[in-house]
Amino acid sequence: MIKTGGLADVVGALPAALEPLGWHTRVLLPAYPGLFDQLAAAGTKVRRVWHTDDLFGGPAAVRRGVHNGLDLMLLDAPHLFDRPGGPYTVDGHDHGDNHVRFAALSWVGARLAIEGTADRWRPDVVHVHDWQAGLVPSYLKYAGSLIPTVMTVHNIAFQGVFGPDQLDRLKLPTWDFHSDALEYHGLVSTLKAGMLHASRVTTVSPSYAEELATPEFGFGMEGLATMRLDRGEMTGILNGIDTDAWDPATDPAVVPYSATEPAGKAANRAALLEEFHLTDHGGPLAVVVTRLTYQKGIDLLCEAVPGFVAAGGTIAVLGSGDPGYEYALGDLAGRYPDQVGVWIGYDEAKSHRMYAGGDIVVVPSRFEPCGLTQLYGQRYGAVPVVAATGGLRDTVTDATPDALADGTATGFSFGDARLGGAVDAGGLGFALGRATDLYRDTDAWAGLRSAAMTTDVDWGTSAARYAELFTGLVS
Template structure:
């Protein structure tokens, strides 16, 4: 008799292509398909934000609660573009204007309640299942928004194994201890070894303490999180779990069925073996932004405009890049000061710098397809998907040597160019005494400009980059092995 596939309940605040604000959604949406051939079938529990039930179409109720932290709630099962979804329909928490986390640029004031509710429901389903008799063998919780799932299960005495994946430790779900009773958490466990976080409560810390295992999204980031520079006050918890062999870094991948220049409906098709149409995409991107044909490389930037993403470094380094013959196109939104600074740069170089504020998914595809370089000068980057999209589409990454950027981009040193292992340009390597600053970024851009002038060398590097492994196959196998260990 064939063994039934193992069941995973993935709990997250967003999931692509249904709703996306960042890389978390891409991972949550892509991992189930990668795990399915390995014997793991996933259901994704996420909030039914305003309009999502209408977006997915037909659904059926599989769970209900008359009082979920202040109002009635139900979980509705639906299928959407190959994903098996469980949508938490709690209008008092999620049917509201704004984004998943903010409205008019400010956090929803009850975010701690909203995502505690998501975690509570995840724990209930893990323990008791749904009315269609589906119950998971394991729960995979993502980031602080699902951080209380392991805690609720632990306090209930459940033996359902849990895995918590940290996508970005800078966001921790912090609230005051006066909310513990409201969120059905024990006040007796408010101490530094459990719920307390510098006098407050952190849902991410709670999950890190109570989960059966903890992962993060790249091996280098796992090492960085054990240091004060990157741990954001949780480095002690990270080090404790790592030293016990209970925390590892598993690199993210991308959905190569969606991110495939040969089949992408948003671009003129090309591939690593037939790259000729990339030049056509480049010309189209320049025309779309009204830019002149540059003598040097066309760089693209697709990012949140924040300090973490190194936007201030871009503002300082890009003028020299443009003066050296480069051009740049930026897509993003964020801090008003950075938006203004990029607007000033575009006004200063109207035929060499293009700017689009906001986010546009089809445009991002066109930018990777048309760009020669993709710039990712992040001060810290847990994994990063932008550089993986760049590799796939032949936009060579220029990255800070941190986190997953360090793990996925091989710097174009003379040695690596000679042996064929280079895939991009890196700066700020801490092992070589480097710093993530504008000077390092400018030097990396200068190296890219110089190599671009050697057309044969550039095309060889681009061909190698486009063949770099960026899919989920290796990482999904590691997750499947970890899942199997936990359910045993």
């Protein structure tokens, strides 16, 4: 199937968690190249449930099939989605018509809600995610529909902007192009439209909801976020993870182990050192699985690595992104060949092996709406070292002496702005030093790792909050 970061993990896992709570979900996605072939190979049958002769320049159909328990509706529009490259980019550049492609996805989502499908299905609530589906609430509003909508903001930094000259083409009213509606600094933002027109707005952690109302994190939309917060129309609901897919006791990619039977952790650690051609120098083995971008604090990581390896640590990195960061990490691997290993790219099975083998997982993000990496790390006993921002703050309890004593500590954090801290290389280095010191206390480390592994990271609590929100909108 198709996967792009944490949003894909959420859309793939939340529907299953909602099902026992009485909410059945259909997921509308573009039919990217190869998806129908994958479904056919898996024996999944699809049937057409909606079509149009002209969807922003070409014919389109929606085809439905149930795959691995996920009820999928795929938007088959070859003129928009059957092309080389990734979902959003080709050769490192955005597709020039992304605004048209995802407006089309939003238009179809709205039409399905209004018209229903050929198999007599209509949603009670429409739940949209990020800028790619941000125009669904707007299309419903302009059509006079009263179907309630929920807009989830996963990352406000990605805003889906385009010029006002495209409004007519995308079936949006030019008369609503002003600062209180579609206009955003002279452009149109699909994310702003969704945040403005949705019945309710959610973010992926309570702290991130509060951060969006500040100039530092609001990316120009802090006024809108403040308004919706003040009205009680925006809230933060933490993401969870699929604990069946992420379970070290049953994961086929690793030597099995658990919090109560942790022996296999050592075997995975040894295998990971060998896979990255690293040598144990007596300190913790850190792993980093991330996009290599400024947001993710990769420059801070590069600055902190020399001190960490000097204290006996080793580090394995999996990711891709900014060429400058790829080069800087490669340079560190060249300087410390038996303590720093770097794999440019992404490999799902390798990421599982890294969490299973790592002693710590490092997440030094400057901002992080929720983050799933630290949750995977906790599940696999790779103790998180995180910046105290957004969902990282909400999911990791710092290993203070009191928290260690009462068994509530689940990791290490630094840079909490509420305490006057800053997310910088010095703070990261100090947190890594604290982790290294505690790692040498075998019993204390085992207790911290066990607490991390037994932390509730599944969708149970969060799905219940979504179900309550949806029920309130239709009752």
